[in-house]
Amino acid sequence: MADFKVILAQDLRQANRDQAAANRALFQASGVTVVNLISSAGAGKTSILEATLANLAGEIKIGVIEGDIATSRDAARIAAWKVPVVQINTAGACHLDAALIAAALPELPLGELDLLFIENVGNLVCPAEFDLGEDVKVGILSVTEGSDKPLKYPLVFQEARLLLLNKIDLLPYTDFDPVTFSQDLRALNPALTIITLSARTGEGLEEWFLWLKQLITSKKQQASPCGATA
Amino acid sequence: MHELALAREAVRLVARDAARRGCRQVTKVKLRFGELTAVLPEAMSMAFTCASRGTLLEGAQLDITTVPARARCSCCGVEFQPEEWLLLCPRCHTPGARLLSGREMEVVSYEGK
Ligand SMILES: Nc1nc2c(ncn2[C@@H]2O[C@H](COP(=O)(O)OP(=O)(O)OP(=O)(O)O)[C@@H](O)[C@H]2O)c(=O)[nH]1
Ligand SMILES: [Mg+2]
Ligand SMILES: [Zn+2]
Numbered sequence: 001m002a003d004f005k006v007i008l009a010q011d012l013r014q015a016n017r018d019q020a021a022a023n024r025a026l027f028q029a030s031g032v033t034v035v036n037l038i039s040s041a042g043a044g045k046t047s048i049l050e051a052t053l054a055n056l057a058g059e060i061k062i063g064v065i066e067g068d069i070a071t072s073r074d075a076a077r078i079a080a081w082k083v084p085v086v087q088i089n090t091a092g093a094c095h096l097d098a099a100l101i102a103a104a105l106p107e108l109p110l111g112e113l114d115l116l117f118i119e120n121v122g123n124l125v126c127p128a129e130f131d132l133g134e135d136v137k138v139g140i141l142s143v144t145e146g147s148d149k150p151l152k153y154p155l156v157f158q159e160a161r162l163l164l165l166n167k168i169d170l171l172p173y174t175d176f177d178p179v180t181f182s183q184d185l186r187a188l189n190p191a192l193t194i195i196t197l198s199a200r201t202g203e204g205l206e207e208w209f210l211w212l213k214q215l216i217t218s219k220k221q222q223a224s225p226c227g228a229t230a
Numbered sequence: 231m232h233e234l235a236l237a238r239e240a241v242r243l244v245a246r247d248a249a250r251r252g253c254r255q256v257t258k259v260k261l262r263f264g265e266l267t268a269v270l271p272e273a274m275s276m277a278f279t280c281a282s283r284g285t286l287l288e289g290a291q292l293d294i295t296t297v298p299a300r301a302r303c304s305c306c307g308v309e310f311q312p313e314e315w316l317l318l319c320p321r322c323h324t325p326g327a328r329l330l331s332g333r334e335m336e337v338v339s340y341e342g343k
Binding site for chain 1: 232234235236239240242243244247248251253257267268315316318325326334335336337338339340341342343
């Protein structure tokens with residue numbers, strides 16, 4: 001074959017976008033609200049999930065997908081609450097992608113769930129790039145990480161609809177500056193909601209639960225705009 | 231960053247197209263990344279070497295271009311090169327300008343024989 005040149009002009013994220021759209025359609029059809037939790041390692045994703053399950057699992061049907069590079073420790077922590085949980089090990093990859101989620105979905109009773117949490121791999125950068133088909137991304141930052149993080153890792157703060165500022169019980173021991181922090185967030189993403197909480201002491205959790213319930217309700221209303229009951 | 235995942239996707243897209251055309255070897259691949267994507271050209275180049283091993287793209291020359299960020303103010307309409315991510319308009323100081331470029335991740339083209 002003679003030398004030739006092909007103009008492809010293809011987006012490297014397109015395949016993931018297509019898969020994410022397929023996941024989203026499946027979530028929609030199952031009537032489940034999906035929340036993608038993104039934070040750096042150790043900010044408190046699993047702790048917040050545990051506190052959430054402890055308080056809401058009785059009234060809301062919740063499932064969990066745990067993404068980790070290795071081990072199923074987080075899934076074991078979640079399974080203690082007797083909710084459906086699937087562990088995805090990414091084998092080194094720094095983020096979950098839509099295909100990994102699609103592969104995990106048959107393991108979950110989607111039709112029975114009101115709410116599905118996806119705990120992404122602990123990493124503040126890469127997970128923000130990859131749409132999984134979720135309804136909302138929720139960013140989590142702990143005060144021990146420092147108030148300069150929004151400007152240093154902006155994408156997750158722009159993509160998220162809600163930011164949970166965790167470990168507020170540790171605030172007195174840090175130089176975290178809440179004023180600069182909220183100013184920077186407002187400049188990056190004026191629509192972002194911020195909830196300050198502590199998975200350890202329980203402070204602020206009620207506000208998070210309320211936000212979740214409102215999210216589920218508004219999703220259900222979207223699905224049936226005339227308010228008709230099934 | 232996730233250069234390896236992106237390199238695998240680039241290899242997949244090019245290899246699929248090249249195989250369909252009956253190409254025996256891909257000699258050059260051109261990629262384009264926006265400066266706000268945090269993709270490092272050196273890391274990308276290493277990831278590409280790994281991802282292309284054993285494919286039609288093995289040994290292909292990689293050409294990576296970085297696209298500068300541009301934004302347009304949603305208030306006064308001025309076009310500017312944003313300082314980092316704040317997208318603060320240099321003229322009227324309104325935040326949240328619309329990004330025109332800087333987030334690209336593309337396979338532009340390839341050459342083969
Ligand atoms: N003081 C305090 N410690 C907390 C709080 N939330 C979580 N922690 C602790 O922080 C550590 C990490 O919490 P995890 O919930 O495992 O964090 P994670 O984000 O799930 O971590 P990875 O899954 O490894 O990315 C644990 O030792 C928790 O007990 C909090 O609100 N206050
Ligand atoms: Mg965890
Ligand atoms: Zn302006």
